[in-house]
Amino acid sequence: MPKFLIQGSYTFEGLKGLQKDKASGRKAAVSAAAEAAGGKLDAIYYCLGQDDVIVIVDLPDAVAATALSVTASASGLVHTKTTALLTVEEADRALAKSVSYRPPGR
Numbered sequence: 371m372p373k374f375l376i377q378g379s380y381t382f383e384g385l386k387g388l389q390k391d392k393a394s395g396r397k398a399a400v401s402a403a404a405e406a407a408g409g410k411l412d413a414i415y416y417c418l419g420q421d422d423v424i425v426i427v428d429l430p431d432a433v434a435a436t437a438l439s440v441t442a443s444a445s446g447l448v449h450t451k452t453t454a455l456l457t458v459e460e461a462d463r464a465l466a467k468s469v470s471y472r473p474p475g476r
Contacts, residue, residue, distance in 0.1 A: 371429065371430060372429060372430070372432075372435075372454065373426060373427070374426070374427050374452055374453065374454055375424065375425070375452070375455055376425040376426075376442075376451070376453075377423075377425075377450065377451045378422055378423040378425065378449065378450050378451075380422045380423070380448050381447050381448065383446075384447030384448045385422070387447055393414075396414075396423075397411070400414060400425055400427075403438055403441065403442070404438065407430075408434050409427050409429035409430060409434060410427065410428050411425070411427055412426040412427055412428055413426040414426075423448075432454065435452050435454070436452070439452045
């Protein structure tokens with residue numbers, strides 16, 4: 371099952387909700403949401419810096435990842451950015467593919 375990285379930044383109200391729910395409560399909620407999207411939570415980490423939380427989820431496809439991210443962002447309490455993750459083997463297969471491409475202006 372494909373893996374996706376979801377980076378999240380809480381709004382002021384989202385941080386208040388985090389204080390109330392605690393990190394363990396948010397983990398349970400994110401795990402339930404991933405399962406509802408047909409996948410499972412792989413890892414969740416809280417961060418210092420630009421992002422407040424990093425989530426790694428196994429989901430069936432990009433549609434499920436988009437649904438999960440949009441649902442979270444639509445709450446208005448967190449802003450998300452989603453990135454598809456490739457295994458080393460998948461990256462090697464992509465690097466082995468020959469694609470015809472003309473760069474701009476050439």
